[in-house]
Amino acid sequence: MGSRGFKIATIGSHSALQILRGAKDEGFGTIAVCEKERDEPYRHFGVADRIILLDSFKKFMEIENDLISENSIVIPHGTFLDAVTTEKIELLKVPYFGNKKILKWEVDRAMQREWLRKAGLTLPRIFRGPDDIDVPAIIKFYGAKGGKGFFLAKSRDEFDRKIEEHKGKAYIIQEYIVGAPIYIHYFYSPLSGEIELMSFDKRYESNVDSIGRIAAKDQLDMGLDTSYNITGNVPLVVRESLLPKIFEMGRAVIEASKKIEKRGIFGPFSLETVITPDLKFYVFEISARIVAGTNHYISGSPYTALKYKEPMSTGRRISREIRNAIASDQLCKVLG
Numbered sequence: 096m097g098s099r100g101f102k103i104a105t106i107g108s109h110s111a112l113q114i115l116r117g118a119k120d121e122g123f124g125t126i127a128v129c130e131k132e133r134d135e136p137y138r139h140f141g142v143a144d145r146i147i148l149l150d151s152f153k154k155f156m157e158i159e160n161d162l163i164s165e166n167s168i169v170i171p172h173g174t175f176l177d178a179v180t181t182e183k184i185e186l187l188k189v190p191y192f193g194n195k196k197i198l199k200w201e202v203d204r205a206m207q208r209e210w211l212r213k214a215g216l217t218l219p220r221i222f223r224g225p226d227d228i229d230v231p232a233i234i235k236f237y238g239a240k241g242g243k244g245f246f247l248a249k250s251r252d253e254f255d256r257k258i259e260e261h262k263g264k265a266y267i268i269q270e271y272i273v274g275a276p277i278y279i280h281y282f283y284s285p286l287s288g289e290i291e292l293m294s295f296d297k298r299y300e301s302n303v304d305s306i307g308r309i310a311a312k313d314q315l316d317m318g319l320d321t322s323y324n325i326t327g328n329v330p331l332v333v334r335e336s337l338l339p340k341i342f343e344m345g346r347a348v349i350e351a352s353k354k355i356e357k358r359g360i361f362g363p364f365s366l367e368t369v370i371t372p373d374l375k376f377y378v379f380e381i382s383a384r385i386v387a388g389t390n391h392y393i394s395g396s397p398y399t400a401l402k403y404k405e406p407m408s409t410g411r412r413i414s415r416e417i418r419n420a421i422a423s424d425q426l427c428k429v430l431g
């Protein structure tokens with residue numbers, strides 16, 4: 096067996112369905128770690144050979160030895176990082192797919208900016224304080240996850256009025272880029288050295304994506320403010336002539352990651368971008384792991400269909416990489 100008795104384990108949320116399904120497709124046994132009464136999807140879709148139930152994901156460390164005795168390799172995703180936290184992830188003894196050391200470069204907004212700058216990407220301006228707001232700005236809270244509570248302000252006065260209900264929270268003020276949001280899903284193989292373009296999505300956010308359904312006059316009458324709370328993801332293909340630039344940006348991120356952390360980033364990652372009308376990419380965030388926008392492509396995306404002769408989700412691609420690493424005795428190359 097190509098899996099050599101290893102099992103793929105992850106937390107039951109975010110993108111676990113495709114991670115576990117992909118692992119099975121690649122011949123691995125699978126384990127889903129679920130919160131009590133939230134395990135139905137993992138039973139229903141038959142993706143987990145074993146389900147471990149916890150009162151809360153925060154207790155993940157308590158079952159680490161169980162996972163080790165099962166010969167597990169854990170796969171991180173957004174909920175995993177949130178629940179286990181980067182500090183504890185660094186201490187994990189169970190084999191972990193990806194580079195743990197790169198995570199702090201994602202979590203800390205200032206470090207993330209340094210990384211993206213080193214890659215030579217175009218980033219939205221950051222204002223030192225509300226007095227500097229001279230173009231429309233978006234106010235983002237730290238650890239907001241999913242854009243909850245973010246708001247727009249065009250001036251100090253507007254900022255002061257809107258920040259009232261968020262007193263005490265840490266925030267950054269960023270230039271608001273008007274354009275088309277596009278989230279790019281990449282996979283970088285440390286075995287082949289190749290960057291792969293997996294898919295794209297855009298987010299479906301409440302209420303910003305529904306505000307156009309209300310006439311401008313009514314928006315003003317209702318005193319509506321926009322917010323960016325994520326509710327889902329929409330699949331996307333991009334204008335083909337943009338693809339060379341998209342590959343170039345992904346490669347630049349990988350090269351820069353090797354300058355900030357010896358082994359750099361590997362496995363799946365995503366750039367969150369806005370494309371302006373003159374087709375310039377502004378990058379406002381990087382996710383250094385699988386993103387939920389890839390959930391559309393459990394049976395492959397238009398791009399993976401070009402590269403693979405079989406359905407290839409990002410979840411499956413992770414297990415394919417692990418399988419290839421096992422087969423060539425290079426497992427340590429894909430573990431962090």
Ligand code: ATP
Nearest residue numbers: 219233239240241242269270271272298323379380
């Ligand atoms: P997550 O960690 O889930 O990606 P987050 O809380 O870090 O979310 P962001 O992804 O930075 O939040 O932003 C949430 C949303 O706000 C984006 O999807 C996008 O619609 C909008 N947004 C963020 N920054 C900008 C910007 N500079 N210009 C225009 N829109 C933006």
